[in-house]
Amino acid sequence: MNTLTNQDSQIFQQETKMPKSIYHQNWSKNLIRQIYCLLNSDIDPQVKIAQVLAIIGETYQVDNVVLLKIQSSVSQIYGTWGSNDRSWLESFIDQQWFTLASSSKEHQVYQFCQENVIVNDYRKVSYCEEIRSNEDLHCCILSLPLYVSHNFFGYLILQNDQSDRIFNCEEIDSLETIIDQIAIAIQQIKYQERIKKIELENKQLKSSKNNKSDYFSHVSHELRTTLAGILGLSKMLKQELYGPLNEKQKEYVNGIRVSGEHLLALVNDFLDLSKIEADKEELFLENVTVEDICLATISIIQPKADEQNIDIILKVSEQVDFCTVDQRKIKQILINLMSNAIKFTEEGSVTLQVEKVDNWLKFCVIDTGIGIKEEDQKKLFQPFQQIHSKLSRQHKGTGLGLALSRKLAQLHEGELTLTSEYGKGSCFTLELPLKLSQPNPNPIC
Structure with missing residues (x-):
């Protein structure tokens, strides 16, 4: 995987001969270009998202990156990089992240960057009375909302054990651009799942149509054989081969013949129509x-x-x-x-x-x-x-x-x-x- 090296990230933290604004601009362009190329490759969308989270984690030098899906107030870890301990991640979401989320405005970019400090507007630092007394929150957390097709999907969360880590505006702006690219990859996954579902339904429908066609063919054969006998006997009776018929009997025999021919025509038409619909004609x-x-x-x-x-x-x-x-x-x-x-x-x-x-x-x-x-x-x-x-x-x-x-x-x-x-x-x-x-x-x- 091509990622920004640790050396590049360290340089980012140091003073350079290049003006800071220009350096941040070039750094951001390189990062976004790298992720854009990855997301536009032929790799499976699920793999793309995992690699993007890894690039974010290594580039921003954090301990964990979590892509959290929230649906009907129920949270689900959609993707992660860093810790392989699922129980720790769930504990982190429930005990730390949700504590901060409940203290800030919903669907908002914010970061908890020092002990007892929360940034609701990441350009301004303010104190939150609700979490000031919580001594367990000694870490840095950055949370950004994610939207897929204009619908709220969840959050991208960056976590660092060092409580003095602060994400500057340029870093957060770059992440907001990256989030839009992640949303496209998630949308691709949804399309793929929908296509697979449609293909499965079409396969089941085709199988059902084929079974229906086979069933009708069998029933048609049985009906045709029976009707052939009925029409043959009615013809013999009408011709009075076995003795004369009175007028009422002739009327009934003619009725049998007409009804039999109508039923045979119905069977033939229905079978032909079924064969065409089952692509067997x-x-x-x-x-x-x-x-x-x-x-x-x-x-x-x-x-x-x-x-x-x-x-x-x-x-x-x-x-x-x-x-x-x-x-x-x-x-x-x-x-x-x-x-x-x-x-x-x-x-x-x-x-x-x-x-x-x-x-x-x-x-x-x-x-x-x-x-x-x-x-x-x-x-x-x-x-x-x-x-x-x-x-x-x-x-x-x-x-x-x-x-x-x-x-x-x-x-x-x-x-x-x-x-x-x-x-x-x-x-x-x-x-x-x-x-x-x-x-x-x-x-x-």
């Missing part, structure tokens, strides 16, 4: 024709549109040709958006419009439906949020479709947005970058 990127994706989507939702007499319109810009995406996931988004558009459109059309804007590919699903109120738009992309209307009661939904679609868009480094005017229709826009920054991940098994 991967993309299988491939170069595909945009028009093929659109036509495949329309072929799936066309029967539903025909049932409601809704016209499906496809508009693909001439500038649009290929895109690099996970084809299955993009179709999943478009099917969900167009199904919702058909659901909330009583008459008119649903348009799928694709265009290229700068380095982005935009899929716009535009309907002439009921539109969405502004207060509903804010919560629309949250899980299990659905618009309450006559049409939503007629058509069942999972409440996860739009939340999942936005997550899948963000997985492609894109975004899903909405513009809507109540009573006049809506436009959902899927924006995808023409080139993804991430490398092609492994295909999904």
Whole structure:
């Protein structure tokens, strides 16, 4: 450790050819520069504070240096240099330092520099009646308050067994500058502790998310297997393979099928959403024709549109040709958006419009439906949020479709947005970058 030598400190006590004010100024600059370099090094902040206390103790030629933390009127020795006897230090704090502290103004620089003498303002010496009769206080004590981020932290205390040691103004001024540097090191320690706590919480959260994803995968597999059996049997009953059904039985069988399909859709959406949140969802990127994706989507939702007499319109810009995406996931988004558009459109059309804007590919699903109120738009992309209307009661939904679609868009480094005017229709826009920054991940098994 680089410290001011004893010789330097002795010279400080002697007369020199150099004017005293200039000598003190240079001495103070060297000391502060030395501590500043130490505190700005890559050493652990706890070690820095210990070394700073050592530099102070050796430079000021005292017996002990104590960094005292005070919280809720409870004192704690935060750092120390000099005596290794913990019980002596605690006794010194309780019996000597607190006696002086209680006799002076709180959070103030002061020193007890001779027997029965206390300096409340270190430029003026005054006597304290409360400690004059105490014959045990034959030592020199200097105490300076320490603030961290403008909050009172505690005191830096220098103690010397020689009761005639007096700290001059220049020495105390230098210590006040050093204290500001110590406060920065303490703040660094607090930041490190906070970062470690956050990292631990993130690790625990990630582990919890992974466990949740594994749990949902297992439950989903069990539910899917059971639902497959229910849907298969309901289909066989509906086809009357084992005998005719009366009208009431047909109604019940159809109800079983519809409820089963709804539950299966909910399980699939919930599992996909959980996998994305647990960072387990991967993309299988491939170069595909945009028009093929659109036509495949329309072929799936066309029967539903025909049932409601809704016209499906496809508009693909001439500038649009290929895109690099996970084809299955993009179709999943478009099917969900167009199904919702058909659901909330009583008459008119649903348009799928694709265009290229700068380095982005935009899929716009535009309907002439009921539109969405502004207060509903804010919560629309949250899980299990659905618009309450006559049409939503007629058509069942999972409440996860739009939340999942936005997550899948963000997985492609894109975004899903909405513009809507109540009573006049809506436009959902899927924006995808023409080139993804991430490398092609492994295909999904």
